[in-house]
C-alpha cells in the first residue's frame with residue numbers, strides 16, 4: 214500500500230487582506246509526481262514554501278511521513294528529506310560547480326563541519342559529488358565557476374544542489390523556466406530520471422511538460438485548490454480549461 218509522504222491540512226497563508234493560500238488540504242503519496250498548476254498569483258509558490266518551511270502558514274498543519282512538521286524550520290525539513298529548488302536560480306556564482314554541490318551536501322547533514330574548515334571530504338561526499346555531477350551532465354564542468362556557465366547548465370546545477378543530499382521529496386519550482394527550446398527535452402529527461410522513486414511536487418507553466426511528467430495534477434486558483442486528477446481528466450475539466458488553460 215502506498216504511504217502518504219507529505220500532507221497539508223487546511224493550510225492558509227494571508228498577506229493582509231490577501232489569502233495567498235486558502236484552506237488547502239492534500240495528500241502527496243510516496244513515489245508519485247504531482248504537477249501544481251494555476252494562473253500567476255494562484256498561490257503555488259507560497260504553498261511550496263509552506264511545505265518546505267520557508268514560509269510560516271497562518272493556519273493549518275503540515276505532515277511528513279506521518280509526523281507533524283508545521284513548526285519545524287526549513288533546515289530541519291531539509292534534513293528530513295525535503296528538497297526545494299527555486300524558480301530564480303540560487304547558486305554561489307563565484308564558486309565552482311563542485312564547491313556549490315559540496316556545500317549543499319554538507320549543510321544538510323547534522324553537525325556538519327564546512328569542508329573549508331575540515332579540509333577534507335569523506336568517501337561518501339566524493340561518491341555523492343561524482344554521482345550528482347554525472348546525473349546532471351556537469352562532470353566536465355566540475356571546476357568551472359558556476360556564474361560563468363550557460364543558463365541551462367546553471368539550471369542543472371540548481372537541480373544538482375537540491376538532489377545531492379538525496380531527498381525523498383522534491384519540491385521543484387518551475388525547473389524549466391528560462392531554458393531554451395533546444396534544451397527542454399534533455400531537461401525533461403533529467404526531471405523524469407530524478408523523479409523515479411521520489412515524491413515530487415512540480416510547479417510548471419509548460420503544460421505539455423507538466424502533463425507528461427505528472428501522475429496527478431493539482432490546480433490552484435486564487436489560493437484554493439479548484440481541481441485535482443489525472444492529466445487526462447484535468448485537460449478535459451471545463452472550469453480548469455476556462456480559468457487556466459484559457460479556453461472557452
Ligand code: ATP
Nearest residue numbers: 228231232233251252253254255256257258259260
Ligand atoms: P506565479 O505562477 O506567478 O509564480 P504563484 O501561483 O506561485 O504565481 P504566489 O507567488 O504564491 O503565486 O503568490 C500568491 C499571491 O500572494 C500573489 O497575489 C502574490 O502577489 C502574493 N504574495 C506572495 N508573496 C507575497 C509577499 N511576501 N507579500 C505580499 N504578497 C505576497
